[in-house]
Amino acid sequence: MHPNLLSILILLSAAVVAVALARRLRLPSMLAYLAIGIAMGPHGFALLSESTEVQGFAEFGIVFLMFTIGLEFSLKRLQSMRSLVFGLGSSQMALTALGTGVVTALAYGQGWKSGIAVGLAVAMSSTAIVARMLSDRFELHSRSGRQTMGVLLFQDLAVAPCLILLPALAASGDDLWRSLGIAAVQTVIVLGLLVLVGQQIMGRIFHAAASVRSNELLVLTTLWIVVGLSFVTAHSGLSLALGAFVGGMLISETVYRHHVEADIRPFRDILLGLFFVTVGMMLDIHFVLANLHKLLLAVLLLISGKALVVLLITRIAKTPLAASLRTAAQLAQAGEFGLVLIELARQLRLIDAGVFQITLSAMLLSMFIAPFLINRAARLSGDLGRGDWAHKATAIHNIAVHSMDLGQHVVICGFGRTGGRIAEFLDIEKVPFIALDVDPQRIADASAKGINIVFGNADRREVLQAAGIARARAVVVTYPEAHSAERVVRIVRAARPDIPIVVRTSDDKDVAKLKAAGATEVIPEVLESSLLIAAETLVQAGIPMRNAIQHVRTARAERYASLRDFYRPEDR
Numbered sequence: 331m332h333p334n335l336l337s338i339l340i341l342l343s344a345a346v347v348a349v350a351l352a353r354r355l356r357l358p359s360m361l362a363y364l365a366i367g368i369a370m371g372p373h374g375f376a377l378l379s380e381s382t383e384v385q386g387f388a389e390f391g392i393v394f395l396m397f398t399i400g401l402e403f404s405l406k407r408l409q410s411m412r413s414l415v416f417g418l419g420s421s422q423m424a425l426t427a428l429g430t431g432v433v434t435a436l437a438y439g440q441g442w443k444s445g446i447a448v449g450l451a452v453a454m455s456s457t458a459i460v461a462r463m464l465s466d467r468f469e470l471h472s473r474s475g476r477q478t479m480g481v482l483l484f485q486d487l488a489v490a491p492c493l494i495l496l497p498a499l500a501a502s503g504d505d506l507w508r509s510l511g512i513a514a515v516q517t518v519i520v521l522g523l524l525v526l527v528g529q530q531i532m533g534r535i536f537h538a539a540a541s542v543r544s545n546e547l548l549v550l551t552t553l554w555i556v557v558g559l560s561f562v563t564a565h566s567g568l569s570l571a572l573g574a575f576v577g578g579m580l581i582s583e584t585v586y587r588h589h590v591e592a593d594i595r596p597f598r599d600i601l602l603g604l605f606f607v608t609v610g611m612m613l614d615i616h617f618v619l620a621n622l623h624k625l626l627l628a629v630l631l632l633i634s635g636k637a638l639v640v641l642l643i644t645r646i647a648k649t650p651l652a653a654s655l656r657t658a659a660q661l662a663q664a665g666e667f668g669l670v671l672i673e674l675a676r677q678l679r680l681i682d683a684g685v686f687q688i689t690l691s692a693m694l695l696s697m698f699i700a701p702f703l704i705n706r707a708a709r710l711s712g713d714l715g716r717g718d719w720a721h722k723a724t725a726i727h728n729i730a731v732h733s734m735d736l737g738q739h740v741v742i743c744g745f746g747r748t749g750g751r752i753a754e755f756l757d758i759e760k761v762p763f764i765a766l767d768v769d770p771q772r773i774a775d776a777s778a779k780g781i782n783i784v785f786g787n788a789d790r791r792e793v794l795q796a797a798g799i800a801r802a803r804a805v806v807v808t809y810p811e812a813h814s815a816e817r818v819v820r821i822v823r824a825a826r827p828d829i830p831i832v833v834r835t836s837d838d839k840d841v842a843k844l845k846a847a848g849a850t851e852v853i854p855e856v857l858e859s860s861l862l863i864a865a866e867t868l869v870q871a872g873i874p875m876r877n878a879i880q881h882v883r884t885a886r887a888e889r890y891a892s893l894r895d896f897y898r899p900e901d902r
Contacts, residue, residue: 340377344370357701358459360666363603364694367610374615393574394597396489397556400578400592418477419484422645422661426453426636433631438685443499447675448689451491452632454668455661457482459700460626464660474656476645481661489667496671500678515526532580540586549593554770555581557595602666609669613694617687620652628692633699637662659707662692663700729796732784735762737801739765743788743818744808745772745781748834752806753781764797789817791825799825807833812840816847823848861885 348362370377382882384816430452431445440448460482464475501508532555539551555577563573581590618625637658644654672693677684733739739762742749749765756763765783767773776783786793799805805822809815815833822831833849835841841852868878 340370341366341607345607349603354519358456359603360456360459360606361601361698363606364610364697367607367612368613368615368694371611371613373611373613373617385482388465393556393560393570394601396572397574397578398591398594400575400580401582401587414477414480415484415487418643418647419481421486422481422640423450423453423485423488425639425643429639430632430633433635434499434685438688440681440685443684444675444681446499447496447678447680448685450495451668451671451675451689452636452664452693454485454661454665454671454695455491455636456665456700457486457667459663459665459697459824460660460704463701463704473649474653477653477657478660481640481657485665485667489670490572490575492671493674496674496678500680533584534775536581536584536586536590545593548589552581552590552594554599563900568745606666606669609673609690610694612673613691614687616880617684621684621688624688625691625695627689629699632664632692632696633662633703655707655710656704659704662703663696665697668693726786726792726796728794729764729766729784729786732782732798736762736764736798736802737800738762739801740806740807741788741794741797741799741802742766743806744810745769745783746778746808746810748808749806750776752808761803766793766797789814789821791821794821794825796820797830802826802829804830804832807831809834810836812836812844816840816844819844819847819849 344366345363348366350352352359352362368374425445427449429443429449431449434440434448435442435445438444460478464478535551535555536548539547556574559573559577560570563576564570581587588786640652640658640661644657645651649657669690672681672689675681676683681689723732740752740756742752742763742765745753745765745767749767753763753765763782765776765781766786766788767776767783768785768787770785773785774782784797786797788794788797788809799822805818807815807818809818812835815835819831819833822829830850831848833844833852835844835852835854837855838854838857841854844852864880865878868881869875
């Protein structure tokens with residue numbers, strides 16, 4: 331039997347249970363992987379052991395994460411958020427790194443190089459945790475959400491220079507400035523290749539691959555680019571992750587960006603999970619327990635220090651106190667790239683084992699605390715998940731303006747492909763409507779076509795009221811996620827017990843729950859697509875089209891109560 335087969339089985343079994351539990355508790359999967367590594371690693375129950383193969387795969391998790399982060403760095407996005415990214419972001423990182431470096435040097439007796447290494451690692455916050463929570467709660471476009479994402483964007487951008495800086499710091503005293511100079515030149519060369527050469531070459535490569543019309547070839551091309559650029563940067567004295575980051579930035583400027591991101595996600599998620607397992611395995615529980623007082627102090631300093639820095643710079647930027655508190659809580663934890671940097675600092679011997687264990691433990695604990703801290707801060711701010719008052723007032727005023735002249739209209743909640751098609755049919759029938767969505771690009775595109783669409787979270791009672799729910803004739807909810815759709819249905823039904831509510835869902839499993847919440851009718855996409863496929867199959871098999879259509883009508887009559895009379899089977 332293969333010697334590592336039992337370890338792989340144990341790891342997969344633990345991952346299935348832990349990730350399922352994390353999802354049920356609405357916690358990031360990353361925390362589940364960290365817990366697995368801590369519990370089953372050599373310092374826990376010793377069910378898993380570190381190996382070169384595992385470390386190699388885990389490092390590629392970071393490579394793919396850096397690649398997907400690179401995909402987010404379009405020059406247009408940076409231009410539109412430049413004040414938040416380079417203003418708040420640079421201030422947060424500089425002040426946090428400086429403060430942490432001073433504490434490391436004074437409290438732990440470390441040199442200035444160690445202080446810089448620890449400071450840069452601690453300054454990072456978790457994009458994976460925070461972005462997921464903000465997205466789930468529709469806070470990405472509130473004032474606190476925009477500030478938080480701007481700072482996270484700068485931190486992600488700063489990872490590449492940090493990956494160059496730390497090896498330079500590890501050089502001997504005589505070679506330090508020469509190493510820093512070389513690192514600066516390398517950075518200029520990388521950016522030069524990105525701006526001057528990379529975009530044209532990358533577009534041609536993907537255009538050639540796409541012309542073959544093979545999804546397999548596109549995936550292979552993406553993997554080739556990720557691994558190839560990582561190989562080039564690694565052999566140039568830089569890091570694997572930096573090459574992947576550059577590759578992502580190159581592809582972000584092509585039309586294949588979203589397709590590539592969808593293809594690479596499964597590789598990234600699995601390998602990144604393995605990376606977090608290995609990070610958890612590095613945590614020495616015995617050392618932590620023996621130095622518990624130092625660890626608790628470190629966690630307190632990390633969370634309170636980062637929160638205080640963000641609170642100060644946002645207040646200086648004249649952000650309302652409630653939004654500043656939420657932004658501070660959202661950025662008060664350590665991040666996945668901080669774990670990468672602290673491990674790199676250990677490998678380069680910039681920090682000793684004791685400082686590494688205390689810092690790593692404090693960072694991990696802050697990440698475990700983060701979801702609870704964010705929720706608590708939102709409650710204390712008095713406006714959970716709804717953005718700051720100024721942002722909300724402006725948004726509600728804008729919605730009210732768009733709905734002011736409407737009556738007997740339809741409120742469309744969510745303007746993706748389904749919402750767009752509904753709007754098209756309503757327009758043909760001269761039925762007035764207002765559409766609510768939270769995607770700025772989607773809103774801009776639809777508005778340019780003259781569609782009555784406005785930014786707004788439909789799961790907010792005041793937003794629906796501003797959209798004229800009291801005088802509307804129907805509501806359509808097209809959210810892809812059933813939990814958010816259920817919340818909208820309950821709010822609408824509480825405000826208007828008589829109004830028809832039509833809900834789109836992905837499959838049948840959520841129908842009963844949405845009906846119980848008050849939906850008049852729930853349309854499962856799986857059912858409709860299966861009916862069309864079944865009818866087409868019958869026709870292609872030689873069955874008369876009339877018979878095939880009759881089968882569809884019968885199935886719909888059984889499923890949709892409101893359309894039962896219309897779909898009543900005809901006499902053949």
